[in-house]
Amino acid sequence: MLPSLCSLLLAPTRLLLALGRAVARVAVAAVAVAAAVAICGFWLREFSTRFRVVALDQRGCGASDKPPGKSSYRPEAMLEDIRQVIEALGTRGEKGIPKCILVGHDWGGLFSWEFAATYPAMVEKLVIIDAPHRAVMADFTARHPTQLLRSSYVFFFQLPWLPELLLSLGDFELLKTILTGRWLGIQEPRRRLTEQELDAYLYGLSQPRGLTPPLDYYRNLFGGSPVCRERPPAPVLLLWGARDAFLDARLATCLRRRLAPGSCLHVLPGAGHWLPEERPDALNRLLWDFVGAPARAAAGSSPGAAASGPS
Template sequence: MARRCCVPRRVMVAARALLFWALVYSYCGVCACIAGLRLLWSIGRRPGETFRWVVRENPPACLNDPSLGTHCYVRIKDSGLRFHYVAAGERGKPLMLLLHGFPEFWYSWRHQLREFKSEYRVVALDLRGYGETDAPPHKENYKLDCLIADIKDILESLGYNKCVLIGHDWGGMIAWLVAICYPEMVTKLIVVNFPHPSVFTEYILRHPSQLIKSGYYFFFQMPWFPEFMFTLNDFKVLKSLFTSQATGIGRKGCRLTAEDIEAYLYVFSQPGALTGPINHYRTIFSCLPLQHHEVIMPTLLLWGERDAFMEVEMAEITRIYVKNHFRLTILSEASHWLQQDQPDIVNKLIWTFLKEETKRKRE
């Protein structure tokens, strides 16, 4: 009898797996068709500009601004990869480690590097495959296990055994996972515009609206075509992500300057610079859902209500996975790029959370 019951169960598991991958690749095909139509439309309207690509040999001055910190490199023994980071604040102070999202790099934390260096050793990392950090060629090198191990190894290489960990977007996903897998290494967790990974995977399957907003996850499963689409019209997609009304930074006082935009264009227009970042997404469906869920350290979740990529309902649901003090702050009129959009408010909220937690410990 037991043997008979096992057969239907195995069939059910296989059927669910087949349905899941059918969904992934079907939606991937839909996204590819939409991208192809946009390409044809661009060629029809401006054929001369569609394939124009400015060669950027020299970085803009803002990337070497000494007020942001010092450019440093560390080579990890186990992986052999060399990581680039910018560090501000004195050595020996508590470590604050900053993990950027996509399509960003260490520079997206410029406001926080200046702000927190008075009391912390602030390190803004270029994640594996980004910027000046090494980019392994195979997508298997970008599985979540590898990305989590990177943060553990970097922490140890910097001479620390714990840190305040802050992540935005994809860096927020990694920050959640590091906090789950290595809780002893994270004293306080701060995540910007990314829910707990279990919330994300469960919510996206039940809410078609979020599935549509996350369409780029599926589009990025294709080889080479996503990278090609980013290069069109001199990286128009990249510029649009940060500046358009739909997805960009909305407040006039905090729009990216021309030099800021040029910094992003310089980094991502280098040969092969997009493949590593997009490879982060090419293994995501084989790594989720998670086996372990709970976060046991004090956690702050900051969210821009006008996020074009993440529905705000996921922020509140995240609360159930944090088995410690949890604070959620949703900022109205703020975009997905929250720490660049409203840096003064974000910095103030982080200071408040850090000092509250210090006071709570003393009591």
């Protein structure tokens, strides 16, 4: 009787501890969609001498519009946003079709995979940083239970209002803790976020309804949106952190099979999910090698570069 009573009394504590562990695994993912400008800032500085560099706040994030309703954040809506930006700002080729070098990290990378396959004439080269292709991700997760565990937060985010509540408790204290953590956060100690940088990341999320649009991206993953399974015909630079806490390193090998000729995969040892912040110098070198160093390029002959999406 006594053991049963003790077990009953301890049940709420066990539940809270389990919930805390679950939220600790998922918290950073909510921030990912909101960080486009911070992530892309170093590209603006590095590549603007040769390219027109455009860093996007995805709809619902940062200073971008936040249309109401979950359906406003379906994948096809984001693809149309990217198309319109390239249509307006891309460099027009011989046939008058605007094109760009498309760069995407995390959600931006997921959308970039599909955009480059759906609108191949508008993408000259594609750079993907720690981001899966939806079709490959589903098959890989079905065959690798460890990835299912890494992605368990996606199912938690399907719930209404509860994720917003838990992630905003204590002035987003949980998100602050996770973003500076050794496992989910930036792996390089010298590159870890300062208090001011944390405030910049969380500012948009702290606004009214700031959390709901980023979470609605996850809520639309199982909404029946069509998945483009075609391989992007453009050359792809695929960059991956070997210690990405959210995505199994073996997933990069599976994605490599979808790369067109002239593509390459670089797995950065010891690096986590936040490559643009953690390894900016290494990424700059790899990007210049991929797009062509300035000394090897003819002035005025380069396409525009669009950096899509968050970290």
